[in-house]
Amino acid sequence: MALIIASALFVGLTSLAVLLWALSSGQYEDLDGDAQRILLDDDLMTGDQTK
Amino acid sequence: MVALNLSRRDGEITQDLSALLRHGPGGADGFEVAIQGVRCANCIAKIEKGVGALAGVEQARLNLSTGKLTVVGRKFAPSLILKRVRDLGYEAQPFEAEEVLGADEAEGRLLLRCLAVSGFATVFVMGLTDSIWYSGDLGGPLRKLFFWLAGAVAIPASLYAGQVFFRSALQSLRARNTNMDVPISLAVLLSLGLSVTQTAQGGTHTYFDAAVMLVFLLLIGRYLDYRLRDRARGAARHLLALQTLLVRRLEAGGTVRTVAAKDVAVGDRLLLATGDRVPVSGVIEDSDSELDMSLVTGESLPQALAQGAEVLAGAVVTGAAIILRTTARVENSLVADLARLLEAGQQSRSAYVRLADKAARLYVPLVFSLSSLACVGWLVVGASLSQAITNAITVLIITCPCALGLAVPAVQIVATERLFKRGVFMKSGDALERLSEIDMAIFDKTGTLTLGAPALLNAADLPAGLLERAARIARASRHPLAISLANAAGTGPVAAGVREIAGAGLEVGDGAERERLGSTVWCGAGGDGYQLWYQHGSEAPIGFKFQDHLRADSAEVVRELRRRDIQVEMLSGDSPSVAARIAAEAGIPFWRGGITPQKKAERLQNLQQAGHRVLMVGDGINDAAALALAHASIAPGTAADISQRASDMVLRGQELAPIIEAIDVSRRARELVLQNFVLAVAYNVTAIPMAALGFVTPLIAAATMAGSSLLVTLNALRLAGGKPWR
Numbered sequence: 104m105a106l107i108i109a110s111a112l113f114v115g116l117t118s119l120a121v122l123l124w125a126l127s128s129g130q131y132e133d134l135d136g137d138a139q140r141i142l143l144d145d146d147l148m149t150g151d152q153t154k
Numbered sequence: 155m156v157a158l159n160l161s162r163r164d165g166e167i168t169q170d171l172s173a174l175l176r177h178g179p180g181g182a183d184g185f186e187v188a189i190q191g192v193r194c195a196n197c198i199a200k201i202e203k204g205v206g207a208l209a210g211v212e213q214a215r216l217n218l219s220t221g222k223l224t225v226v227g228r229k230f231a232p233s234l235i236l237k238r239v240r241d242l243g244y245e246a247q248p249f250e251a252e253e254v255l256g257a258d259e260a261e262g263r264l265l266l267r268c269l270a271v272s273g274f275a276t277v278f279v280m281g282l283t284d285s286i287w288y289s290g291d292l293g294g295p296l297r298k299l300f301f302w303l304a305g306a307v308a309i310p311a312s313l314y315a316g317q318v319f320f321r322s323a324l325q326s327l328r329a330r331n332t333n334m335d336v337p338i339s340l341a342v343l344l345s346l347g348l349s350v351t352q353t354a355q356g357g358t359h360t361y362f363d364a365a366v367m368l369v370f371l372l373l374i375g376r377y378l379d380y381r382l383r384d385r386a387r388g389a390a391r392h393l394l395a396l397q398t399l400l401v402r403r404l405e406a407g408g409t410v411r412t413v414a415a416k417d418v419a420v421g422d423r424l425l426l427a428t429g430d431r432v433p434v435s436g437v438i439e440d441s442d443s444e445l446d447m448s449l450v451t452g453e454s455l456p457q458a459l460a461q462g463a464e465v466l467a468g469a470v471v472t473g474a475a476i477i478l479r480t481t482a483r484v485e486n487s488l489v490a491d492l493a494r495l496l497e498a499g500q501q502s503r504s505a506y507v508r509l510a511d512k513a514a515r516l517y518v519p520l521v522f523s524l525s526s527l528a529c530v531g532w533l534v535v536g537a538s539l540s541q542a543i544t545n546a547i548t549v550l551i552i553t554c555p556c557a558l559g560l561a562v563p564a565v566q567i568v569a570t571e572r573l574f575k576r577g578v579f580m581k582s583g584d585a586l587e588r589l590s591e592i593d594m595a596i597f598d599k600t601g602t603l604t605l606g607a608p609a610l611l612n613a614a615d616l617p618a619g620l621l622e623r624a625a626r627i628a629r630a631s632r633h634p635l636a637i638s639l640a641n642a643a644g645t646g647p648v649a650a651g652v653r654e655i656a657g658a659g660l661e662v663g664d665g666a667e668r669e670r671l672g673s674t675v676w677c678g679a680g681g682d683g684y685q686l687w688y689q690h691g692s693e694a695p696i697g698f699k700f701q702d703h704l705r706a707d708s709a710e711v712v713r714e715l716r717r718r719d720i721q722v723e724m725l726s727g728d729s730p731s732v733a734a735r736i737a738a739e740a741g742i743p744f745w746r747g748g749i750t751p752q753k754k755a756e757r758l759q760n761l762q763q764a765g766h767r768v769l770m771v772g773d774g775i776n777d778a779a780a781l782a783l784a785h786a787s788i789a790p791g792t793a794a795d796i797s798q799r800a801s802d803m804v805l806r807g808q809e810l811a812p813i814i815e816a817i818d819v820s821r822r823a824r825e826l827v828l829q830n831f832v833l834a835v836a837y838n839v840t841a842i843p844m845a846a847l848g849f850v851t852p853l854i855a856a857a858t859m860a861g862s863s864l865l866v867t868l869n870a871l872r873l874a875g876g877k878p879w880r
Contacts, residue, residue, distance in 0.1 A: 119270060123270060126263060126267060131266065132219075133217040134219060135218045135219040136216065136217055139194055140195060142195040
């Protein structure tokens with residue numbers, strides 16, 4: 104029982120931490136853009152990367 | 155003071171834009187550009203790749219949601235970035251340098267973080283407590299343990315995630331007011347407190363799950379509302395970017411300096427090239443030229459102005475470049491007058507009370523009186539104080555306006571999203587509500603009902619091949635008549651060696667093969683009603699006739715408006731004879747021509763005082779005051795910046811038809827909002843007596859809370875479907 108509760112808490116908190124990290128790293132800034140970017144070939148996206 | 159857009163829409167950019175750079179740490183510079191017309195992955199790749207290849211650029215990232223390109227690098231030239239984006243075929247305007255993260259963006263992030271925390275807590279706490287509700291009795295010690303665990307997660311989570319509401323409630327209490335957040339905060343805090351005492355006493359009625367769920371559901375509404383405002387703000391910021399004003403000023407020594415338009419002083423001499431917009435009223439100092447006044451007066455054809463003539467702010471130079479000396483009384487100018495009218499209009503509009511606020515004003519006192527009534531009632535029938543308080547708190551929890559908090563934003567976000575896809579930018583959240591109430595529409599003529607550009611009338615009467623011969627020359631110029639002639643002929647080659655002669659026209663070749671395209675006098679022609687002439691050698695000149703045309707769907711839009719019981723009127727600054735023709739073509743029975751901006755605003759005020767709720771549709775600077783005064787207002791995308799700023803909605807594209815769509819959607823949205831209120835209140839009406847009588851268990855509270863929120867959201871989504879009006 105204790106194990107189940109502890110693991111539930113662990114999984115929940117981990118996913119929360121991941122979500123908060125994604126938020127603070129700006130992954131939710133441009134949802135429309137990300138939806139389109141998936142269509143791009145990576146080797147064409149030179150402008151996006153640091154030269 | 156309202157500034158006007160000076161930036162060139164195209165042509166060479168030689169301005170010094172370094173004032174707009176944002177200096178970051180480590181010597182890196184940041185530059186932001188507002189880009190219009192980006193819609194797909196290809197555009198992103200094209201722009202990022204194109205700009206990224208420029209010298210000094212380290213990173214170029216385009217945000218598709220906001221249309222903002224952020225460039226980071228060292229020693230790059232901002233003007234080259236603008237030029238590259240424009241060369242790729244997009245409209246680009248620099249943003250003014252500003253903070254990296256605005257207060258509003260920080261608010262959005264906080265809301266999302268709170269949403270994440272409360273979402274996690276809701277699921278976890280429900281997992282614990284629901285197992286108790288469903289399993290019958292788990293037995294005292296285990297149940298107590300579960301409750302303590304639930305509390306350990308729920309209390310910090312709801313205190314953290316609820317900060318949005320607590321802060322707003324405190325603020326409103328300090329101002330000796332109550333808003334919706336006061337009962338929300340009380341419900342959250344009291345239910346947490348009640349649950350702690352219940353758990354300590356070994357009781358079964360804990361509301362840990364209800365408290366976090368309440369916060370979670372309400373935050374969804376808050377976040378939707380934020381998204382709505384964010385999108386509106388984005389549209390407004392785009393317009394501001396269009397206003398990044400730089401003008402070229404002639405200094406005393408004869409040098410040219412680029413300065414911000416707001417720094418232009420009276421008596422300054424400004425250099426205005428063909429295509430530039432006049433920033434402040436002034437007098438032409440050097441040579442004769444031609445100016446397009448359509449945005450200022452509604453006059454559709456360019457006018458020739460001589461040296462020494464007075465020019466109003468907002469006119470566009472279409473002839474030769476001029477030097478403009480700004481006149482002494484800027485604050486008395488037309489634009490300053492309009493700015494004052496604009497401010498007055500916006501103030502009157504800010505007094506508008508949104509539906510949600512109206513609901514809150516009714517709801518908050520009701521909740522408190524019901525809750526205290528329950529407390530008093532239980533004491534009267536002889537219950538213990540703790541039982542009375544418990545029941546009073548239950549009433550507070552159950553009446554908490556969870557679904558009410560979602561009722562409006564859920565509908566509005568679906569509505570604006572739908573309109574956004576149809577090319578209508580909403581600039582404020584309550585615009586939708588105001589638009590739904592209109593019963594009258596006033597249109598401007600030039601640039602609104604009409605395209606605002608002259609179109610060739612007599613193409614069919616011309617000798618064969620002449621149009622193409624003239625167009626070869628016309629394609630070299632940016633004069634409105636030349637552009638329209640080129641448009642009429644379609645795409646084709648451009649003649650080599652075209653000379654543009656100021657105030658006269660275009661010339662190519664010499665001697666017998668000399669071709670001229672230009673004014674009546676210059677081509678030595680006589681004949682009325684022709685604005686442009688073509689002459690080959692010494693042959694007789696041939697005239698072209700131009701006229702402003704109705705937009706393709708103007709008549710249809712007018713018809714559809716009248717079908718919806720909306721009276722339509724047209725107010726134009728152009729001459730009555732032209733206004734009469736356009737009104738007849740568009741099917742508008744009530745029209746007036748030759749009207750000044752002040753008269754337009756006056757007419758609007760009179761109508762609104764007579765009880766009409768007026769929608770103003772206009773594009774010109776002369777419409778700005780009326781746009782700001784109207785109950786709701788729409789500007790076409792081609793409108794003057796000041797008009798776009800004054801209006802609630804801006805249309806993208808050449809069509810007027812989205813106006814009908816916007817009205818239909820806004821009316822439907824209003825219906826759905828009212829339905830949602832009924833749904834939310836109906837739930838409360840059934841739940842309140844149960845809570846007051848002490849029948850409500852925590853499970854019922856949680857289930858109805860989630861259920862009514864879901865119902866309201868699903869109801870809002872109905873707006874996403876539905877057929878457009880045609």
